[in-house]
Amino acid sequence: MPSKYMIHTKPVPNRFQPVSKSGIIAWEEGCLKCAVCVKKRCVYNVYDRRGIDSHHMIESIDNLCMNCYSCVQNCPKELIHKSLNPEFNAMGDSHWSPPIIVRLWNQSQTGKIPVSGAGYPGPFSGPGFDSMWTDMSEIVRPTRDGIHGREYISTAVDLGKTPEHLIFNGSDTLEGEPPSIIDIPLPIILKMPSFGAISTNTIKGWAMGARRLGTLIALPMKKIDSVLEDRGDCLMPLVLPKGTSVGNIPKNAKIIEIPWTEGWQEVVEDIKGCFPNLFVSVRIPMAEGMEEKALSLARGGISIIHLEGSLMSRFMDNNARNLKDGIRSVHIKLVEENIRDGVTLLASGGLAMAEHVAKAIICGADTVFVDFPILIALECRMCRRCTKGLSCPVQIDTASPNWVASRVVNLIGAWHNQLIEVMGAMGIRDARRLRGEVGRAMFFDDMDRTAFESMGQVEEGCELE
Amino acid sequence: MITGEQKPIDEIREMIAPYKRILVLGCASCVAECAAGGEKETAMLASTLRIAAKMKGEDVLIEEKTLDRQCVRDFVILLDDIIEKYDAVLSLGCGAGVQAVAEMFTEVPIIPAINTEFLGETRDQGYWLESCLGCGDCMLHHFGGICPVARCSKQLFNGPCGGAMDGRCEINPDVECAWHLIVDRLTKFGALDRLENIYPPKDWSKKQGGGPRKIVREDQQK
Amino acid sequence: MTGEQKRTLALYYCQNVPASGERERQDLEEKYGGNIRLFPVPCSGRLEPIHLLLALEEFADVVYIITCPEGTCRYSEGNKRAKKRVEMTRTIIASIGLEVERIGMIIGSKENPISLADHARAAMERTLRLPPSPVHN
Amino acid sequence: MNNSSKLKRVLEGGGFAVTAECGPPKGANSDVVLKKAEMLRNKVDAVNVTDNQTAIVRMSSIAACSLLKTAGLDPVLQMVVRDRNRIALQSDILGASALGIRNVLCLSGDHHIFGNQPQAMGVFDLDSIQFVQVVKMMRDEGKILGGDDLSQPPDLFIGAAANPFADPFDFRVIRLAKKIRAGADFIQTQCIYNLYRFERWMGMARDMGLTDKAYILGGVTPLKSPGMAKYMKTKVSGMDIPDELIKRMEGVPKDKQREEGINICVETIQRLREVPGIKGVHIMAIEWEEVVGEIAERAGLLPRPVFG
Amino acid sequence: MSSQSDFQFPEAVRTRSRFRNPIGKFRVNRTGDCIACGKCVEICPHGVHVERRGRVFVENNYLCVGTECPEPCYKTCPVQALSVRRNPVFDTLGDFRWTNELLAGTWYMAEFGEPPPAGLEYKVGNSGGGFDKLRLIFKGNGSRLEDIDLNLELNRRNDNAHRIRIEFPVYGGGMSYGSVSVTTMVSRARAAAALGTFSCTGEGGYPDELKPYDDHMITQVATGLFGVKEETIQRVKIVEFKYAQGAKPGLGGHLLGDKVTPGVARMREAVVGYPLFSPFPFHSVYSVEDHKKHVDWIKSINPKALVSVKVSTPTDVDMVAVGSYYAGAHIIHLDGSYGGTGAAPDIAKKNIAMPIEYAVPKVHRFLQEEGVRDKMTVIASGGIRTPHDVAKIIALGADGVCTGTADLVALECVRCQNCESGRGCARGIATTDPELSELMNIEWGTQRIINMYLAWRKELIRILKKLGMKSIKELTGRADCLIHLDYM
Structure with missing residues (x-):
């Protein structure tokens, strides 16, 4: 694969001991000090490498343990037990669940895609993106062998408006203005999370990461200081119509965002007045009525629309509805109105795993935003202490920009490879062609009903087993 | 195994008082087995000493390390890379361990942090009992597997003294009379008549041949 | 909190005892600021003397363990071990002239379930009765 | 009869003391002791009685001393810590004093491995310096080691041994100082053949002021043959016999060798008399007590003066 | 064909855990x-x-x-x-699919050859869907029949290939040498032989240790063609084309360099220490016609061999199945997305292709519509954990099943998911590390697997009796024997 399209990752150590799912309780009292001790025989040598992190009072052994249970099962005095770690269960919430957080930490540390042995250990299906499967190609359809670089799979996407067709003049050159688009190598834009122990160094690091990835970072205008000024080309500032002077927009910025307001036309005109070449994306909250708003923006010439979900991957006004359905709904609306190719649809809100990128695109997004994962990449535990003014247990604000950037590059690098994996399996060579390809997905609701709705009948006296 | 117990902290503090950079050195063998000088106890002692030093506002460096065995030179040599960081070593090894470290590292004082006690068995969780004096001439077969040398307060060889009462030793009712046990055992397998012979004076030269005893095994040597 | 004197309490608690969640823990941290450090443990028997010593050495004025009531340990003897270890560690700190009250133990009661917040308040009250630790001054 | 230590009187009176060694028999016959007493009568100030020397069982030192005392000699009771624990040692000190013995020489004792019963258990409960300290405490404070008071303290002139010829050389004089500090009134040294080394040691002792704090008696042993000289040199620890001496012994005909040994001994005594700080000699004629008189005579030490 | 057979099932022999402290509830x-x-x-x-x-x-x-x-x-x-x-340790074990109770129940079966006593949920997991929400419905008292027949004919084309009957509707799925130890492979093969069924080499060569069990082996031809030789094709009665694997559908395989030990390298004709890739897909197959060439190739080398086609479960899995029939295959082996693996990207295990519970009824129906259902043997795999799963998937339309993970659980796998890391399985099952492989022996492994399947067999017989069926064949496609808890 051309190196240009590869994201170079290299392991970046953690700054703190991570929290792990289960721990080891190994009592010494009564220990026989066997000559052939189960601790010495540990395949992973975890007992030789143990130590206490006196800051968090975490035993390193908990993180090193690979859960083989050999010591638990072989200690002659049964002095070793596995336990669930209460700190682990306390992390995050139902969406940012502890396993997701840990997985994000690992990817940010190693830059590698998560690989494991044994089959999938999780639930059959779940809400939102968990209720759909992507497809694969087999025998009767061409497939792609992307991940090992045997075939080139493009993840590049365009932001902006692509013309319906090109007009060439007689000498085979393009007539008129060339299409005005921003080309990014992967369908992911970083987005500054709405909370976190974020310092200027953190933001600087994220911006560095965005630049290394060739993508952008969306952040509020007021977070942009002089240091970030020269990174304008990778910033995507959110300009609030009131209180922010348009003049503060970094000179080399290519794109800005504005929030949805009824009078968005005037705001856009103002901005275009100062920066005629600037792309403007309009954020629509993922909420009732967004289809109409999107339609009006598209019709009004806005080429980039950002659907902003909640940080739980849900609608902002209706917790029962998922991002997946919101994206599909807007996408279908625009398709029905024959205006879909006139806009780029960006989606944000609680994307937590690599597969969400592919699934959001299948549902109709062109590109997605990644928000909290770039905070979790910095060892955030989603404890939200920072929102109460309590200290950050992993002192994110003290991390150096370079460390921040490398962690984010690792994470997105790993996601990028996973995107290539699923695209390869689907036989899709171009991320642009994945958008809205619901034919390459399977939805739980449909399949479950088809398979199981009409089977046996429960009758009186029957027995279930 | 060899047993030991940690010295009182005051005594340890006094011994290390002249030094500023101290390595607290554990031993993962016998003294770990009797919970006196293993990795865990070493960490606890080091932490305790650091706390004490902080309380007194003393500026000292106290670090810990535990060797697999302090009484084997191949393990002791592992200190070679770090020893120069310290001006004293506080060893939780048994007497043999302390001496092995001291012999190799002549430039720093090696201070014992535990009192080495005896050769014993682990009777129960947290209970160690002296059962062997290392006399070099085992005669347990005569005594039903119970050693009068280690376990009789008077080291008698020809039966219990007049002080034995109810199977207890005259020195302390907590102490079992070894001879009572011996008699019981031999009675059980019908060999009590063995004790009718006068057991001759013991050859103590195997224990105290003069100077340290040695075992040299040519088949084991290089 | 009384006055300007600041104390740090390290509170280890068996997750079996107070019906505690991350929420309650955070509420407490909010209430007591940085003066309380809370460490849930899967079993109080997991705590070794070294955990208590390290806390005293590194940051805490006082360390408390909350265990589940006797006879209810999921690991059968974790709370019993914890008790003995606390006693042992107290002997150690006493030997260097530190008040034994700097290591405390609260045994949760089954009949009268007390919230983590109540335990924390009790422990904090007792903490404030002691002068600041000479280890950190 | 004056019941005090004659040795003490001689030394305190400023005389050059002469003591000799008497080995008790390997049997219960008192006549052997009494015969040796007669050989030494009026030839020496006091007679040391060895305590199971080289860990070979002999008549007890305390009994032999008692026999000598009865015969009118001033015995020096040698006691080793090898065979008795502190209880027995203290008890024997009291017994000795009660029997009228007025001198005690506190020793470690030859290790039992060298004796004829190496299987024995060595006691070594106290070491010789601790023992000196205990005797002094008993005598001067009237207490035993455990702190209990004595109904009557023992009356003893306390001696200790010193060996200037063992290693490490520099520590030897420190050990001497410790013995004196522990309470030794007099010191008897190991047999001296290497005068050069002995004089260096004495110099160091003088420099430390030790010669003013205790009476140092130089030990001498007449050689019977070059074979004995070689044996002592190689087999007896802490013995330093210069090669010239062995050559000198070899240089005379066999029937003259004993005579030559006595000559050497006499010359040594004469040299020792010149050494500042030496307050006497201790003649250890091993199982050859009959020559003590001749040696004393030829060394000009007779007749023995009378003090007090 | 008579349900009577000379075949005798082995006896269960109590086979205790390899570990001093087996974990219970x-x-x-x-x-x-x-x-x-x-x-x-x-x-x-x-x-x-x-x-x-x-x-x-x-x-x-x-x-x-x-x-x-x-x-x-x-x-x-x-x-x-x-x-x-x-036991608090019990609560740290297991996952949604293989709950602690399922693990302990399977260990019990592997120890005693009997279903576990009351108190252990050994029938369903906790995944919240599919098998775990499906229930068998028993109406009436069932049959009193004693002769319940569980055997299965694998060649339903009635062509010149072998007539093969397995005595039990379960055979062992492919696990390659390299992903598991030879001890594990031989244990599985011996158990298969004892149970009158088959085991599969997987894609990693055909170790000599398996020679005595040739008549009970299936050899796999996969995209890497590792260890595939004319000789290995000729040795066996069934050859399986592996197009895809349920746990990583659409993706190739990747054996990390560390696991390419000298033994593995020799077997796969590769270089020690270098990673090995099985590409995806077969780059010689892009159509049913290409696929037929493959099948013909096998038939030319071993004309009597049955050809099985192992595919994963894309949306058009039904088309794939029918295509396989027309290409001449005897068995269509559907591997659902929740199947096992020695190593796979997590993203593939969860998100790509469909669970077997959807694929089987889809394929069954389509083959029926095409009128070829009777000519094909449909084997299902990918998440079959219990005898109840077997019964359910057969009721949904399969003829028999393939298992993998269950065998490993019988060998005391705890599903720590570290098969791929370092020296491999710390419990000596999925490893090629010589020292770790020593943790298990073949006699023990064989008996554990036999015991587990004997317990499954007892359960299946009990289920058929309760359903009033005489043969497992009667159950195929009888979705009316099932209900789904969400659609009652």
Whole structure:
């Protein structure tokens, strides 16, 4: 694969001991000090490498343990037990669940895609993106062998408006203005999370990461200081119509965002007045009525629309509805109105795993935003202490920009490879062609009903087993 | 195994008082087995000493390390890379361990942090009992597997003294009379008549041949 | 909190005892600021003397363990071990002239379930009765 | 009869003391002791009685001393810590004093491995310096080691041994100082053949002021043959016999060798008399007590003066 | 064909855990107050307590049934020295699909050859869908028949290839040499032979140790063609084309360099220490016509061989199945997305292709519509964990099943998911590390697997009896014997 399209990752150590799912309780009292001790025989040598992190009072052994249970099962005095770690269960919430957080930490540390042995250990299906499967190609359809670089799979996407067709003049050159688009190598834009122990160094690091990835970072205008000024080309500032002077927009910025307001036309005109070449994306909250708003923006010439979900991957006004359905709904609306190719649809809100990128695109997004994962990449535990003014247990604000950037590059690098994996399996060579390809997905609701709705009948006296 | 117990902290503090950079050195063998000088106890002692030093506002460096065995030179040599960081070593090894470290590292004082006690068995969780004096001439077969040398307060060889009462030793009712046990055992397998012979004076030269005893095994040597 | 004197309490608690969640823990941290450090443990028997010593050495004025009531340990003897270890560690700190009250133990009661917040308040009250630790001054 | 230590009187009176060694028999016959007493009568100030020397069982030192005392000699009771624990040692000190013995020489004792019963258990409960300290405490404070008071303290002139010829050389004089500090009134040294080394040691002792704090008696042993000289040199620890001496012994005909040994001994005594700080000699004629008189005579030490 | 057969199933032989402390749901604690009266030893029907040298010990904690016990020892103990509580370690085991109870239940079956006693949910997992929401419905009292027949004909084309009957509708799925140890492979092969069924080499060559079991082996031809030779194709009665694997559908395989030990390298004709890729897909197959060439190739080398086609479950899995029929295959082996693997990207395990519970009815229906259902043997795999899963998937339209993970669980896999890391399985199952492979021996492994399947067989017979069926063949496609808890 051309190196240009590869994201170079290299392991970046953690700054703190991570929290792990289960721990080891190994009592010494009564220990026989066997000559052939189960601790010495540990395949992973975890007992030789143990130590206490006196800051968090975490035993390193908990993180090193690979859960083989050999010591638990072989200690002659049964002095070793596995336990669930209460700190682990306390992390995050139902969406940012502890396993997701840990997985994000690992990817940010190693830059590698998560690989494991044994089959999938999780639930059959779940809400939102968990209720759909992507497809694969087999025998009767061409497939792609992307991940090992045997075939080139493009993840590049365009932001902006692509013309319906090109007009060439007689000498085979393009007539008129060339299409005005921003080309990014992967369908992911970083987005500054709405909370976190974020310092200027953190933001600087994220911006560095965005630049290394060739993508952008969306952040509020007021977070942009002089240091970030020269990174304008990778910033995507959110300009609030009131209180922010348009003049503060970094000179080399290519794109800005504005929030949805009824009078968005005037705001856009103002901005275009100062920066005629600037792309403007309009954020629509993922909420009732967004289809109409999107339609009006598209019709009004806005080429980039950002659907902003909640940080739980849900609608902002209706917790029962998922991002997946919101994206599909807007996408279908625009398709029905024959205006879909006139806009780029960006989606944000609680994307937590690599597969969400592919699934959001299948549902109709062109590109997605990644928000909290770039905070979790910095060892955030989603404890939200920072929102109460309590200290950050992993002192994110003290991390150096370079460390921040490398962690984010690792994470997105790993996601990028996973995107290539699923695209390869689907036989899709171009991320642009994945958008809205619901034919390459399977939805739980449909399949479950088809398979199981009409089977046996429960009758009186029957027995279930 | 060899047993030991940690010295009182005051005594340890006094011994290390002249030094500023101290390595607290554990031993993962016998003294770990009797919970006196293993990795865990070493960490606890080091932490305790650091706390004490902080309380007194003393500026000292106290670090810990535990060797697999302090009484084997191949393990002791592992200190070679770090020893120069310290001006004293506080060893939780048994007497043999302390001496092995001291012999190799002549430039720093090696201070014992535990009192080495005896050769014993682990009777129960947290209970160690002296059962062997290392006399070099085992005669347990005569005594039903119970050693009068280690376990009789008077080291008698020809039966219990007049002080034995109810199977207890005259020195302390907590102490079992070894001879009572011996008699019981031999009675059980019908060999009590063995004790009718006068057991001759013991050859103590195997224990105290003069100077340290040695075992040299040519088949084991290089 | 009384006055300007600041104390740090390290509170280890068996997750079996107070019906505690991350929420309650955070509420407490909010209430007591940085003066309380809370460490849930899967079993109080997991705590070794070294955990208590390290806390005293590194940051805490006082360390408390909350265990589940006797006879209810999921690991059968974790709370019993914890008790003995606390006693042992107290002997150690006493030997260097530190008040034994700097290591405390609260045994949760089954009949009268007390919230983590109540335990924390009790422990904090007792903490404030002691002068600041000479280890950190 | 004056019941005090004659040795003490001689030394305190400023005389050059002469003591000799008497080995008790390997049997219960008192006549052997009494015969040796007669050989030494009026030839020496006091007679040391060895305590199971080289860990070979002999008549007890305390009994032999008692026999000598009865015969009118001033015995020096040698006691080793090898065979008795502190209880027995203290008890024997009291017994000795009660029997009228007025001198005690506190020793470690030859290790039992060298004796004829190496299987024995060595006691070594106290070491010789601790023992000196205990005797002094008993005598001067009237207490035993455990702190209990004595109904009557023992009356003893306390001696200790010193060996200037063992290693490490520099520590030897420190050990001497410790013995004196522990309470030794007099010191008897190991047999001296290497005068050069002995004089260096004495110099160091003088420099430390030790010669003013205790009476140092130089030990001498007449050689019977070059074979004995070689044996002592190689087999007896802490013995330093210069090669010239062995050559000198070899240089005379066999029937003259004993005579030559006595000559050497006499010359040594004469040299020792010149050494500042030496307050006497201790003649250890091993199982050859009959020559003590001749040696004393030829060394000009007779007749023995009378003090007090 | 008669249901009578000369075949004799082996006896179950109790085969204890390899580990000193097997993990069970409960733990019994004995305090120092015990007076060694021996009452507990007497009353416990499960042998939890043992008496030795006048002292009584809790020796088999894992066999305690806890609250299900009708006469609990802790109530009988005269000095209250006993207490029983749930084993907290038990709660750290397992996952949604293989719950701790399923693991412990399977271990019980592998030890005793019997379904576990009350108190262990060994029938369903906790994934919240598919098998775990499906239930068998029994109406009436079932049959009193004694001769329940579980065998299965694998060649339904009636062509010139072997007529092969397996005595039990389960055979072993492919696990390659490299992903598991030779000990594991041989244990599985020996168990398959003893049970009158088959085991599969997977894609990693055909180790010589398996030669004695050639008649019970399936050899796999996969995209890497590792270890595939004419000789290996000719040795066996069934050859399986592996197009995809359920756990990583659409993706190639990747054996990390560390695991390419000299033994693995020799077998795969590769270089020690270098990673090996199985590409995806077969780059010679982009159509059913290409696929037919493949099948013909095998038939030309071994004309009597049955050809099985192992595919994963894309949306058009039904088309793939029918295509396989037309290409001449005897068996279509559907591997659902929740299947096992030695190593796969997590993203593939969860998100790509469909679970087997959807694929089987889809394929069954389509083959019926095409009129070729009777000519094809449909084998399902990818998440079959229990005898109940077997019955359910057959009722949904399969003829038989392939298992993999269940065998490993019988060998005491704890599903730590580290098969791929470092030296491989720390429990000596999925590893090529010589030292770790020593953790298990073949006799033990064979018997554990045999025991587990004997227990499954008992359960399947019981289920068929309750359904009033005489043969497992009657169950195929009988979705009316099932209900789904969400659609009742």
